[in-house]
Amino acid sequence: MASRKASAELQAECAEFLFREAEYLDDRRFRDWLELMAEDCVYQIPIRITRGLGSHEADFANTGFHMKDTYPTLSMRVERLYTEYAYAEDPPSRTTRLVSNVRCQPRGSSPEIDVKSKFACYRAMGESTDFDLLMGERRDVLRRVDGDLKLAARTVLLAHTTLPTANLGLFL
Amino acid sequence: MVSRVEASRLTPRAVGPVDDFLRSVASELDRGVLPARVFNDPEIHALELERVFARGWVFLGHETEIPAPGDYALRFIGEDQFILVRDEAGIIRVLLNNCAHRGSLVCRAERGNTSHFRCPYHAWVYKNSGEWVGAPLKRRAYQALDAKQWGLQAAPHVESVHGLIFASLNPDAPPLDDYLGGMRWYLDAIFDLNRAGMTVIGEPQRWKVHANWKSAAENFMADAYHVPALHRSGEAVGVFPDIDSAGGAGTSRHLFFDEGHGMILNTGFLPAPMWHTTGFPAEVAATFELDRLKPDQREFVESYSLTAGTIFPNLGLVRVPAAPYPGAPPVVFTYLRMWQPCGPDAIINWNWTLGWKTASEQFNEDAYVAALAMHGPAGIFEQDDSIVWAGAPQAGRSAFARQRGLTFNYQLGLEGMSEYQLDADWKWPGHATTTVMGEAPQRAFYRRWARDMVTP
Numbered sequence: 001m002a003s004r005k006a007s008a009e010l011q012a013e014c015a016e017f018l019f020r021e022a023e024y025l026d027d028r029r030f031r032d033w034l035e036l037m038a039e040d041c042v043y044q045i046p047i048r049i050t051r052g053l054g055s056h057e058a059d060f061a062n063t064g065f066h067m068k069d070t071y072p073t074l075s076m077r078v079e080r081l082y083t084e085y086a087y088a089e090d091p092p093s094r095t096t097r098l099v100s101n102v103r104c105q106p107r108g109s110s111p112e113i114d115v116k117s118k119f120a121c122y123r124a125m126g127e128s129t130d131f132d133l134l135m136g137e138r139r140d141v142l143r144r145v146d147g148d149l150k151l152a153a154r155t156v157l158l159a160h161t162t163l164p165t166a167n168l169g170l171f172l
Numbered sequence: 173m174v175s176r177v178e179a180s181r182l183t184p185r186a187v188g189p190v191d192d193f194l195r196s197v198a199s200e201l202d203r204g205v206l207p208a209r210v211f212n213d214p215e216i217h218a219l220e221l222e223r224v225f226a227r228g229w230v231f232l233g234h235e236t237e238i239p240a241p242g243d244y245a246l247r248f249i250g251e252d253q254f255i256l257v258r259d260e261a262g263i264i265r266v267l268l269n270n271c272a273h274r275g276s277l278v279c280r281a282e283r284g285n286t287s288h289f290r291c292p293y294h295a296w297v298y299k300n301s302g303e304w305v306g307a308p309l310k311r312r313a314y315q316a317l318d319a320k321q322w323g324l325q326a327a328p329h330v331e332s333v334h335g336l337i338f339a340s341l342n343p344d345a346p347p348l349d350d351y352l353g354g355m356r357w358y359l360d361a362i363f364d365l366n367r368a369g370m371t372v373i374g375e376p377q378r379w380k381v382h383a384n385w386k387s388a389a390e391n392f393m394a395d396a397y398h399v400p401a402l403h404r405s406g407e408a409v410g411v412f413p414d415i416d417s418a419g420g421a422g423t424s425r426h427l428f429f430d431e432g433h434g435m436i437l438n439t440g441f442l443p444a445p446m447w448h449t450t451g452f453p454a455e456v457a458a459t460f461e462l463d464r465l466k467p468d469q470r471e472f473v474e475s476y477s478l479t480a481g482t483i484f485p486n487l488g489l490v491r492v493p494a495a496p497y498p499g500a501p502p503v504v505f506t507y508l509r510m511w512q513p514c515g516p517d518a519i520i521n522w523n524w525t526l527g528w529k530t531a532s533e534q535f536n537e538d539a540y541v542a543a544l545a546m547h548g549p550a551g552i553f554e555q556d557d558s559i560v561w562a563g564a565p566q567a568g569r570s571a572f573a574r575q576r577g578l579t580f581n582y583q584l585g586l587e588g589m590s591e592y593q594l595d596a597d598w599k600w601p602g603h604a605t606t607t608v609m610g611e612a613p614q615r616a617f618y619r620r621w622a623r624d625m626v627t628p
């Protein structure tokens with residue numbers, strides 16, 4: 001079945017979902033953030049490498065990953081952030097996430113919507129004026145569950161080959 | 173007149189204070205201390221690139237990353253970039269990625285397959301063996317050029333052991349087996365458990381961390397003591413019960429060599445049948461062909477497993493079990509780690525997770541997922557390591573620390589400190605200790621480092 005064009009209303013609703021998600025993460029409301037995840041969600045960050053223009057293989061081969069998470073591993077990461085031993089994020093980094101270029105495409109009569117967006121995540125720690133800037137694209141699948149949207153799948157396509165940050169102790 | 177500090181900046185290779193300082197490191201280690209300065213000094217770092225990285229055998233990648241002729245990957249020895257490539261004859265070459273004409277990069281894609289490398293600047297062309305084959309207008313432009321002299325600079329020695337590719341830039345380097353010494357015996361016991369061997373899963377992860385490379389090397393080599401402190405969150409979230417047992421309260425021991433290699437061995441973290449005698453579950457262990465090993469190696473494999481280790485200077489090995497999340501069954505994963513120095517105060521970590529070619533796809537996938545959740549840049553254990561190593565380079569360049577002659581404490585396991593000693597009854601290669609409540613391997617690592625550093 002051919003997918004239909006997203007209405008302005010759906011477009012706005014998907015963008016609002018992503019903005020709220022970014023707010024939860026920047027405000028360190030990780031349990032609220034986890035509530036946005038579907039219990040069967042798949043969260044992946046494939047590894048990017050530089051290929052030549054003539055290469056038959058893509059920059060993202062989807063064989064190697066930085067994160068290959070599901071709800072139980074995401075939940076573990078969230079709970080860790082509330083322990084007193086998550087030293088990578090204690091004191092917490094200061095993050096500012098910008099989400100833009102949001103475009104959505106409903107999957108016909110399915111409750112799922114493909115949503116593409118671009119993100120920039122600024123991350124700074126301590127007194128230093130240095131910061132890490134993580135950027136890329138997100139390919140999400142949002143699903144309507146009892147009227148609300150949930151994140152059913154996310155693939156983060158990084159703009160980076162080598163990660164410019166000391167750890168992925170944050171969610172992108 | 174220039175100040176002494178400026179003079180040392182102008183003449184970084186001058187024989188003088190830095191050599192005296194480096195000569196003092198070995199004797200300082202005898203009393204269990206290491207000067208903070210070794211973790212951040214541009215002069216020392218420049219010497220390391222020459223005397224450690226361009227002298228020893230350095231890990232570059234795994235044979236399964238470049239299975240076919242023409243397959244290549246860009247890799248580093250110290251801070252120099254090389255093309256790791258399998259040539260048309262199937263021989264693995266390690267070629268400096270700089271055109272012999274003006275130094276331009278001849279290869280800018282990080283992975284691929286090619287029969288030739290063509291420099292974009294003036295279009296000099298090299299075979300994937302590094303040999304010079306041509307340039308535009310060759311017959312008019314380079315009538316007398318001796319092609320043999322103008323190939324890409326190749327590492328003089330390239331050797332593999334159980335799929336792990338090493339190269340040495342030192343023409344007088346000993347064979348890899350001699351360099352590894354008794355560590356080679358253990359590499360058999362870790363990687364040669366069957367004919368098919370191990371394979372890299374996906375591309376290596378890379379991430380940049382503020383650290384001196386030696387902090388990572390000594391940590392992987394032997395630092396059991398930090399595990400229950402820094403990695404306490406693993407127990408708190410429920411994926412690593414009784415984490416104290418990993419830190420000195422358990423049955424692990426150190427195994428190390430005067431050559432600067434070493435590791436932590438354990439007798440099994442998990443109850444049977446999850447933990448078969450080889451450290452793998454019975455399903456995987458059934459695919460092993462242990463008769464490949466010598467009888468004493470086989471006895472070792474049936475008694476001990478690697479936890480973590482370092483091959484001098486900058487290769488880490490890890491094989492540990494972990495649950496990917498609370499309540500999930502633990503799974504054993506294996507990975508290789510390389511610490512690429514980026515100046516004295518930063519490294520790029522390279523991480524290759526390995527699977528057994530004979531294991532089920534499901535086992536390798538489960539191991540990969542657990543490895544990503546626990547180790548690497550997103551791993552809940554390793555995230556915390558990435559923060560603590562930033563301090564040593566800060567102290568290393570501190571004026572006050574220099575004024576005080578600040579040294580760090582490596583006295584764990586020295587006489588009177590703990591029940592930690594060499595096991596006189598150890599029947600296999602290397603020095604084994606009775607527990608992991610010590611830092612003998614770290615001291616051996618830095619002694620080896622200091623020897624290399626004072627050898628011109």
